[in-house]
Amino acid sequence: MNKSSYYFFRYFVHPMQQLKLNFGSSNGEGVTDVKSLLSQQFFSKLEKDGKIEYMVRETNFLLYLTRVLDTGTFLCKFARGLNLKRHTPGEKDIESIIETNYPYIYIVIDKHHQIIMLQKKTTVFRNIDQAKNSFHSFLVGVIGAAPFEISINDITSIQQFWKCIKEAEAVFYVRFHLKTPNLWGFSEEASNLLRKVKESINNTSLELKFENENGQLHIEKDSLNIGSLADYASGGGGSWDAKIRRSGETSPVTVSSREYKRSIQLFSDLELEEPERIVQAVREADRAEYDEEPDNEGQSQAIPGDRR
Structure with missing residues (x-):
């Protein structure tokens, strides 16, 4: 089929x-x-x-x-x-x-x-x-x-975010564009931060940019709750982009969460799928961690470079 x-x-x-x-x-x-x-x-x-x-x-x-x-x-x-x-x-x-x-x-x-x-x-x-x-x-x-x-x-791949950072020889900036939470809270630390900001100035979104012009930015999961911000953005709470230089390359490139949308392969006629399988697919999309490589079982996956 x-x-x-x-x-x-x-x-x-x-x-x-x-x-x-x-x-x-x-x-x-x-x-x-x-x-x-x-x-x-x-x-x-x-x-x-x-x-x-x-x-x-x-x-x-x-x-x-x-x-x-x-x-x-x-x-x-x-x-x-x-x-x-x-x-x-x-x-x-x-x-x-x-x-x-x-x-x-x-x-x-x-x-x-x-x-x-x-x-x-x-x-x-x-x-x-x-x-x-x-x-x-x-x-x-x-x-x-x-x-x-x-x-x-x-909803994008959190593992791809950390893979980009890990493989980078130099990181010039990492930027998060985050929507203020209302009905949903995936990452508690990021959600609490955004709620406090909203209570003070009534914003609907927040942009945070960490930058080092020399490419010597150090990004770790526990640094200033960056892991929580990355989870929040990748979980559907916003977006991220980063300017990096990969090992062996001379010019920096900009990578973005738009390149790593999460998707799954299911029947074109979705009414032929078992309802439990569809519900499971949606529940899997709510998880921060998952297998980033596509498999033959149709599990949740990211499609690198798919901006279409």
Whole structure:
């Protein structure tokens, strides 16, 4: 059977203001946290109606609930409307007819761990980033205007980060771009740091850069909690990049977490997979440590250099 690559992402919801959210709920009380808001505005609607539809910049998107795999884990089809012009013989001439086609990809959403698994299918979206961005726009549109921001970040290889650092003859800088935690906390040390900063200045993200112009930067896991920051960024809490010079090379290069997206090989028709296997794949994506080399069993893996 044909297989597809499925990529893992983490979604975040960030209040834009330090205030009590008060969106009306069914019981007449205000929703005091964005997790409740997301559940009411999105997941409850998905489970009740089985379908959510929204127009994004003249493109109609559909999300169908195919199956509930586990408590809080949903298998869905995400489709985009594409207008196709067809020509058919009429009574006096060839006539043009516009038909709307809805090609789709499979998507798995784990609301408890805030993980999204997207199928890479270039006949629907030209690359996995377009698929992610389209679903992000769809999600923002469905939730509607409110004083918070939704972001979707790659889950990447933490082992590849340390491999890049270990193999470097010189490290000029390491930079972390971290989203402020709200619904999820993977690395406690990094999460606590980001929460304290947010409480003081109400930021939604934080960029930390450690630099030595001579390439003599010393990066260790226990140095200033850098290991916690790397775990947080790779776990879907942001991104990282580093300027290094590898042994035997004369010029430095910049490496980035975008090059090491985590993915898994599963059936192209995801409904043919055992639900337990899909759930396990999502749970594995929530781990910081894993086998970085692809194997024949379809285990979670990073694809080096895949920026497409």
